[in-house]
Amino acid sequence: MSKVALVTGGARGIGAAISIALKNAGYTVAANYAGNDEAAEKFTAETGIKTYKWSVADYDACAAGVAQVEADLGPVAVLVNNAGITRDAMFHKMTPQMWKEVIDTNLSGVFNMTHPIWGGMRDRKFGRVINISSINGQKGQAGQANYSAAKAGDLGMTKALAQEGARAGITVNAICPGYIGTEMVRAIDEKVLNERIIPQIPVGRLGEPEEIARCVVFLAAEDAGFITGATITANGGQYFV
């Protein structure tokens, strides 16, 4: 039987590319999403990948969602924590609500999703947890104190969980994408994108979602068991740690 992979935010953007790449690599994939039913239905129709709606910001919803996926498809062997949002503003204009929404989704969401799956991975002595962080969690970004804090938090959690999971056959790794051409990035003012962001990327272009997906497939593999607590940067040379 093929292994089950669960991808949060897996019906659009980078997550959709990850879901498709994992399916093509032989996994049975469940793609979670938050609210865009139309995109999810289209994604399922085009790919045959089942989609499941809940918010990663809600612990109880995550526990129920994981239980549903496992009842439908079997135990989750690969968890990709990809769901994420931005609520950008310079700090003096950032509201507590903007702070909370981003931390709840991008940081607590990783706890909420990993926690209900972790025990089963320990029991089965196998698991792959892959957290999609960001270049801006590594270097910080003006206008993104909330996002940078959450994404840096994901990296700390990755390293702590890697140590806890090692003896149980669970690897926990992170990927830090640079600027990838999804709706999240296309939402940035085009002038800012073309005049300020792309010139900072040595390869001279945005990344493709598929370029992140191939990192996920690499880390998810059974023979990637010696790689844990690592961060793969995929940012076109924009920033080196």
Ligand SMILES: NC(=O)c1ccc[n+]([C@@H]2O[C@H](COP(=O)([O-])OP(=O)(O)OC[C@H]3O[C@@H](n4cnc5c(N)ncnc54)[C@H](OP(=O)(O)O)[C@@H]3O)[C@@H](O)[C@H]2O)c1
């Ligand atoms: N794009 C980039 O350049 C870039 C760079 C670095 C890191 N990243 C990270 O990569 C990940 C994917 O980004 P993207 O650009 O593909 O974003 P995107 O195109 O905006 O898609 C985000 C996905 O996350 C889902 N989502 C948002 N909030 C959720 C919640 N509370 N519960 C469940 N799902 C939720 C969305 O669901 P709906 O479809 O229902 O809205 C959507 O499927 C994010 O973690 C982001 O921070 C992106």
